[in-house]
Amino acid sequence: MNVTARLDDFQRRHTWLGFPLGVIYKFVDDQGGYLAALITYYGFVSLFPLLLLLISILGFTLQDNPDLQQALLGSALQQFPIIGPELRQNVGSIRGSSTGVILGTLGAVYGGLGVSVAIQTALNRVWAVPRYARPDPVFSRLRGLMLFVLLGALVLVTTAVSAAGPLAANLGYGGVWTRLGATAIAIAANAGAFLIGFRILTADEIPLRDLRPGAICAGVGVHALQVGGAYFVGYELRGTSQIYGVFGLVLGLLAYLYLMSVIVVLCAEINVVRARRLWPRNLLAPFINDVALTAADKASYRLYVDAERFKPFEQVHTTFNHHTAPDGKAPDKAHDKH
Numbered sequence: 001m002n003v004t005a006r007l008d009d010f011q012r013r014h015t016w017l018g019f020p021l022g023v024i025y026k027f028v029d030d031q032g033g034y035l036a037a038l039i040t041y042y043g044f045v046s047l048f049p050l051l052l053l054l055i056s057i058l059g060f061t062l063q064d065n066p067d068l069q070q071a072l073l074g075s076a077l078q079q080f081p082i083i084g085p086e087l088r089q090n091v092g093s094i095r096g097s098s099t100g101v102i103l104g105t106l107g108a109v110y111g112g113l114g115v116s117v118a119i120q121t122a123l124n125r126v127w128a129v130p131r132y133a134r135p136d137p138v139f140s141r142l143r144g145l146m147l148f149v150l151l152g153a154l155v156l157v158t159t160a161v162s163a164a165g166p167l168a169a170n171l172g173y174g175g176v177w178t179r180l181g182a183t184a185i186a187i188a189a190n191a192g193a194f195l196i197g198f199r200i201l202t203a204d205e206i207p208l209r210d211l212r213p214g215a216i217c218a219g220v221g222v223h224a225l226q227v228g229g230a231y232f233v234g235y236e237l238r239g240t241s242q243i244y245g246v247f248g249l250v251l252g253l254l255a256y257l258y259l260m261s262v263i264v265v266l267c268a269e270i271n272v273v274r275a276r277r278l279w280p281r282n283l284l285a286p287f288i289n290d291v292a293l294t295a296a297d298k299a300s301y302r303l304y305v306d307a308e309r310f311k312p313f314e315q316v317h318t319t320f321n322h323h324t325a326p327d328g329k330a331p332d333k334a335h336d337k338h
Contacts, residue, residue: 008283012294015279022279023269025286026126026300032269035122036261042118043257046111049103116144116201119264123202126268128303131310134203146200183223191219198268210275214267221263225256276303293320 011017117140124134135143195215199208273279278296285297293301302318309316 004283011283012280018280019273021283022273022281022296023266025281026273026278027266027269028286029300029304030125030265030269032122032126032262032265035118035125036258036265038118039115039122039261039264040254040258042111042114043261044111044254046108046115047253047257049105049107049111113141113144117141119197120144120201120203122265123198123268124204125307126265126272127202127204127206128272128307129203130307130312132312132314143201187219187223189219190222191216194218194222194264194267198271206271206275211271213274214269214271217270218263218267221267222260225259225263278303 011021117137120135120140120143134140192215195208195211198211198215199206276299278300280294281296281300282291282294284291285293298318298320301320305316305318
């Protein structure tokens with residue numbers, strides 16, 4: 001056996017290597033990078049109107065308490081560690097504005113519904129939901145409104161947790177256990193939000209037990225991104241904001257949103273690969289055509305074809321008749337009807 005064949009045989013026999021490889025291969029097959037880019041675009045479009053809406057509402061409701069205004073705004077901006085401090089520096093005095101509320105609401109609704117539709121597109125593609133079973137443009141946006149409520153609740157929880165840390169420190173409870181408790185609450189809130197989001201925004205009826213692993217990984221991943229972003233800014237980019245200015249702000253925001261979108265798509269892939277046992281894959285399948293497919297390869301390719309059905313009465317037949325499988329069985333020449 002050559003080196004490639006040995007590596008392929010090794011990853012097939014060890015789940016700890018074969019499973020992540022299956023997740024990566026399916027992410028590539030589904031063009032996960034492009035799906036994440038679509039989510040990033042609408043997230044970028046919706047973010048600034050949401051901040052404008054937040055600032056305007058704070059200006060109306062807390063106009064007599066500027067200290068509390070700044071505390072709440074700072075807690076909300078902590079969710080964006082790469083660009084949050086820069087945004088806070090560029091926000092002047094907070095004043096209520098009817099125009100700001102209207103424009104912020106319109107922009108937030110447009111961008112937020114775009115985010116929800118982009119995530120639905122990604123999840124339905126990942127789970128290989130046939131096109132005829134996906135929600136129409138109106139119903140998909142109604143689902144998006146449910147995501148709005150979910151994200152609003154998540155922001156409230158994470159903002160409260162962020163504000164609770166300094167408050168606990170001022171009261172003399174700022175020890176290690178307090179920080180660990182706040183971290184656990186933040187991760188649990190993120191994981192719960194992703195679990196509900198994965199369930200609501202997927203057209204198929206996916207059992208919650210099949211969504212839990214990816215939701216937990218997403219909750220941990222998003223929190224790690226926030227902590228890592230804060231560390232990177234605090235220790236690697238200290239003093240550079242004055243040099244790069246708005247360019248650093250925009251690039252940092254895009255990078256943060258894209259990484260978060262990649263985490264969402266990758267964690268959805270984890271759920272699919274685990275639930276439908278789409279591993280182990282042939283190590284060379286994405287790179288060459290003259291290759292013997294594994295059962296997981298065939299199952300994956302059947303899903304991709306089935307997902308393109310536009311009508312329920314459309315018949316799809318998938319045939320594999322090229323190579324003898326590695327286990328010595330005869331080539332698969334049967335038609336697989338869906």
